[in-house]
Amino acid sequence: xxxxxxxxxxxxxxxxxxxxxxxxxxxxxxxxxxxxxxxxxxxxxxxxxxxxxxxxxxxxxxxxxxxxxxxxxxxxxxxxxxxxxxxxxxxxxxxxxxxxxxxxxxxxxxxxxxxxxxxxxxxxxxxxxxxxxxxxxxxxxxxxxxxxxxxxxxxxxxxxxxxxxxxxxxxxxxxxxxxxxxxxxxxxxxxxxxxxxxxxxxxxxxxxxxxxxxxxxxxxxxxxxxxxxxxxxxxxxxxxxxxxxxxxxxxxxxxxxxxxxxxxxxxxxxxxxxxxxxxxxxxxxxxxxxxxxxxxxxxxxxxxxxxxxxxxxxxxxxxxxxxxxxxxxxxxxxxxxxxxxxxxxxxxxxxxxxxxxxxxxxxxxxxxxxxxxxxxxxxxxxxxxxxxxxxxxxxxxxxxxxxxxxxxxxxxxxxxxxxxxxxxxxxxxxxxxxxxxxxxxxxxxxxxxxxxxxxxxxxxxxxxxxxxxxxxxxxxxxxxxxxxxxxxxxxx
Numbered sequence: 001x002x003x004x005x006x007x008x009x010x011x012x013x014x015x016x017x018x019x020x021x022x023x024x025x026x027x028x029x030x031x032x033x034x035x036x037x038x039x040x041x042x043x044x045x046x047x048x049x050x051x052x053x054x055x056x057x058x059x060x061x062x063x064x065x066x067x068x069x070x071x072x073x074x075x076x077x078x079x080x081x082x083x084x085x086x087x088x089x090x091x092x093x094x095x096x097x098x099x100x101x102x103x104x105x106x107x108x109x110x111x112x113x114x115x116x117x118x119x120x121x122x123x124x125x126x127x128x129x130x131x132x133x134x135x136x137x138x139x140x141x142x143x144x145x146x147x148x149x150x151x152x153x154x155x156x157x158x159x160x161x162x163x164x165x166x167x168x169x170x171x172x173x174x175x176x177x178x179x180x181x182x183x184x185x186x187x188x189x190x191x192x193x194x195x196x197x198x199x200x201x202x203x204x205x206x207x208x209x210x211x212x213x214x215x216x217x218x219x220x221x222x223x224x225x226x227x228x229x230x231x232x233x234x235x236x237x238x239x240x241x242x243x244x245x246x247x248x249x250x251x252x253x254x255x256x257x258x259x260x261x262x263x264x265x266x267x268x269x270x271x272x273x274x275x276x277x278x279x280x281x282x283x284x285x286x287x288x289x290x291x292x293x294x295x296x297x298x299x300x301x302x303x304x305x306x307x308x309x310x311x312x313x314x315x316x317x318x319x320x321x322x323x324x325x326x327x328x329x330x331x332x333x334x335x336x337x338x339x340x341x342x343x344x345x346x347x348x349x350x351x352x353x354x355x356x357x358x359x360x361x362x363x364x365x366x367x368x369x370x371x372x373x374x375x376x377x378x379x380x381x382x383x384x385x386x387x388x389x390x391x392x393x394x395x396x397x398x399x400x401x402x403x404x405x406x407x408x409x410x411x412x413x414x415x416x417x418x419x420x421x422x423x424x425x426x427x428x429x430x431x432x433x434x435x436x437x438x439x440x441x442x443x444x445x446x447x448x449x450x451x452x453x454x455x456x457x458x459x460x461x462x463x464x465x466x467x468x469x470x471x472x473x474x475x476x477x478x479x480x481x482x483x484x485x486x487x488x489x490x491x492x
Contacts, residue, residue, distance in 0.1 A: 025450055025475045027483060032467070036446050037159030039233045039427050041401040042485035044377040045349030046319040047294050048230070049485055053319060056112065056260050056299065061088030066095035070124065075111070076103055083109045092262060094118040100125040101283060103133045107254045113262025116301045116324075123266040123304075126280035132264060135297075136254035136289030136315070143178065143314070145246035146170075151179075152224075156236040156243070158399075158427045158446070161219075162227040163236070163245070170247055171221060178246045179214040179232060183207065187240035191442050192413070196420045203420025206371070206395055213246075214373045215314065215346060230347070233374030233399025233427050240444065257295040259286065266304035271361065272329030273306050275336050284310040288345065293317050303357075304328060306338045313369075315345035320353055327357035336418065339364040340388070346373045346399075354382025354407075362387040365407055374399015374427065377481055383407040386436055392428065394421035398445075403431035403480055408454075411439045411447040411466060431480045439466030451475035 031037050046053055061082045064075060075090070075097065082088045087108020094114045099121050105111050111133070113119025123132050150166040163179070171177070183206045188194050193205035216228040226245065236243040270281035285302045288295065288311045296319040302308050303326040311318055325340050340355050340363055355365055365388045366378050376399065378390060383406070390402045391410040402409050411428040414421040426445035430437055430452060438457040439449045447466040451474040469475070477483040 023451075023470060023473055023475050025469065025477075027477070027480060028487070030448075031157075032446055034155060034235070035157035035160075036235055036427070037157060038429060038448065038480070039159055039375050039399040039401070040231045040484050040488070041375045041377040041399075041429075041481050042488050043230045044317075044347045044375050044481070046296050046317055048317055048347060049349065050489075053296055053298065053321070054110075054258065058089060060091035060112065061085070063091040063093055064097075065093040066097045069098065070100055071097045072099045072103060075099065079103070079105055079109055079111065083107065087256065092119045096120045096122050098122050098124050099132070101127040101130040101132050101280075104138070105133065105135050105257050105259065106137055108256050110258035110260065111262075112258070112260050115261055116263050116299055119262040121262060121264045123264065126266065126270070126283050128278060128280050129283060131284045131287035131310070132266075133259060133285070134287045134289050135257040135259065135295050136292030137252065138289045143248040143250070145178070145180075146248055148180075148244045148246045151236060151243040151245065153236065154238050156232065158233060158235050159231050161231040162225050164224050165226055165245055166224070168221050168224060168226065171218060171226060171245070173218055173220055175218045175247065176250055177216060177218060178248060179216050179228070179236075179243070180246050181212050181236060181241040181243040183210045183212060184241055187444065190240065191423055191444050193422045196416050196422065198416035198420070203416055205420050205422035210371075212371055212396070215316065230375070235426075235445070237444065251291050254289070254292045255294045257292065259297045259300060261299045263301040263303070265302075269304035269328050270306045271304060271327045271357070272332055274332040274334055275306070275338060281306050284308065284342075286310070288312060288315045288318055290314045296321065298322050300324075302326065307342065308339075309341045311341070311343045311345045311348050313344045316347045318345060318348045320348070320350045323353040325353075325355050325357065327355060327361040327363060330358065330360060331362045333362060337362055337364055339367045339393075341366045342369065343367065343376055344369040344372050346376060348376045349379070350377070350381065351379040355384060355388050356382065357384070359384035360387060364389060364391050364393060366390050368392040368397035368400060368425070370395035370397070372397035375401070377401040377403075378405070379403055379479070379481055381405045381407055392425035394418060394424055396423055396426055398426040400425055400428045401431065401481060402429070402433060404478065406434045408436040409433050409438070413440055413442065429480065432474050432478060439468060441466045450480075
C-alpha cells in the first residue's frame with residue numbers, strides 16, 4: 001500500500017481476570033485506555049436474535065408447479081396476491097422454474113421451495129442493476145434530520161449505550177434516531193488518511209463533512225441521559241468531532257420476509273466476469289432492500305453469479321443462514337474482486353454459510369461497504385482457500401464480528417487500494433479464527449483478535465498492531481456471540 005502514513009499511539013488493553021486459566025476470556029471486562037469495550041453482537045439477526053426464525057414447515061397459501069416458458073410473472077402474481085391478503089407462504093413444487101430478474105417479495109410473505117435439491121430457479125435473463133430476487137419494497141427514502149441535539153460527553157466509547165445530550169426535547173422512548181457525526185479534517189488526518197496519493201493522483205478516503213450514522217432505538221431517557229437499546233459500535237470523541245442525535249421521519253419498513261429451501265442457478269455463469277456496473281452480470285442474485293427489517297434467507301444454494309447477496313443500507317435485523325454459494329469460474333480482478341455477501345445494513349447475522357465453489361476463485365467472502373454501521377456478525381463461515389477472505393472492504397465500517405471459522409480474516413488499512421479505501425474497519429473482533437489473521441488498529445480506533453490459531457500475517461509495510469489476545473490457542477467462551485446473547489437474556 002502506498003501514499004499513506006501510519007500514525008500510531010499506544011492503546012493499552014486492560015483485561016481484568018480473576019484467577020482463571022489463560023484460555024478463558026472475561027469479555028465483559030475488556031477495555032482500553034480510552035474506555036472502548038467489545039461491541040455487543042447479540043443484537044444481530046432476525047428480531048435481534050430474541051426470536052427464532054419461523055418454522056419452514058408451515059402450510060403454504062398457494063403452491064405452484066413448474067411449467068414451460070418464463071414463469072417470473074406467474075410467481076410474482078402469486079407473491080403479490082399473498083401479500084395483499086395479509087401475507088403467507090408461496091411454495092414452489094419440485095422441478096425447474098425458468099425465470100428472469102425482478103422477482104420481489106414484500107412484507108409478510110415467504111417464497112419457499114420444496115428443498116434445495118428439489119426446487120431450482122433457473123435464471124435465463126439478467127437485467128442491469130436488477131436483482132434476481134429482492135426482499136422489501138425498495139423505498140429510496142432519504143432520512144433527513146428533522147431536529148438535532150448535541151451530545152455533550154467528552155468521549156463515548158465503543159460499546160457504550162448511554163449518551164448525555166444538550167436537550168431531550170423531541171426525543172421519546174421507542175423512537176428511532178441517528179447517532180451522527182461528521183468526518184472532520186482533524187479526524188481524517190490523525191487517522192493518517194489526509195494525504196493518500198496513487199499514481200500521482202490525490203485520493204479521498206472520506207470527505208470532510210461526510211455524515212457517519214448509527215441507527216438506534218431509544219430505550220429510555222433520564223434527565224439529559226439517553227440510553228439506546230443497542231450499544232454503539234463506533235466511538236464519539238469531542239476532540240475530533242461534534243456528535244449529535246438526529247430525529248427523522250421514518251419510511252414505511254418491510255418486514256417478515258423470507259426466502260428459503262430452493263436453489264438459484266444462472267447459466268452461462270457470470271462468475272469470472274470482469275466487474276462492470278453496466279453489465280447484467282454485475283447484478284446480485286439476492287438483494288435485501290433498504291428499510292427491510294426482521295427478514296431472512298436460509299437453506300438456499302446459489303450458483304453462477306459474480307455478486308451473490310447484497311444487504312443494502314438501512315436494512316436491519318437480517319439473518320442469512322445455511323446459504324451455500326458456488327463460484328464456478330476463476331475471478332477477473334482487473335476492475336476489483338467480486339463479493340459473495342456484501343453488507344451495508346446493520347444487525348445482520350450470517351451463520352453456517354459459505355463459498356463452496358472453486359478454491360482458486362478469489363473473492364471477498366463477506367464484505368462491508370463504506371461506513372457500514374454495526375453490529376454485524378459472521379459465524380462459522382466456510383471458504384475453500386485463503387483466496388476467499390472475510391474482509392471489510394473500505395472506509396470505516398464498524399462493529400464486525402467473525403468467529404469460529406477457517407477463513408482468512410483481514411481488519412486492516414488498505415491505504416491507496418481501490419479508490420483510497422484506507423482504514424476499512426473499527427471495532428472489528430476476530431474470535432477463535434483458525435485461518436490467517438491480519439489485524440491492525442487505526443490511531444483513533446481499535447480492532448481485536450482472540451484465540452487466533454492460524455498464521456498472524458504481519459508484513460513489514462503494515463504490521464498487525466491490533467490487540468491480539470491468547471494467540472496460538474482457542475479461548476472460551478467458544479462463541480462470543482452466544483455468550484453475549486446468553487448474558488443479555490439472563491442466562492449468563
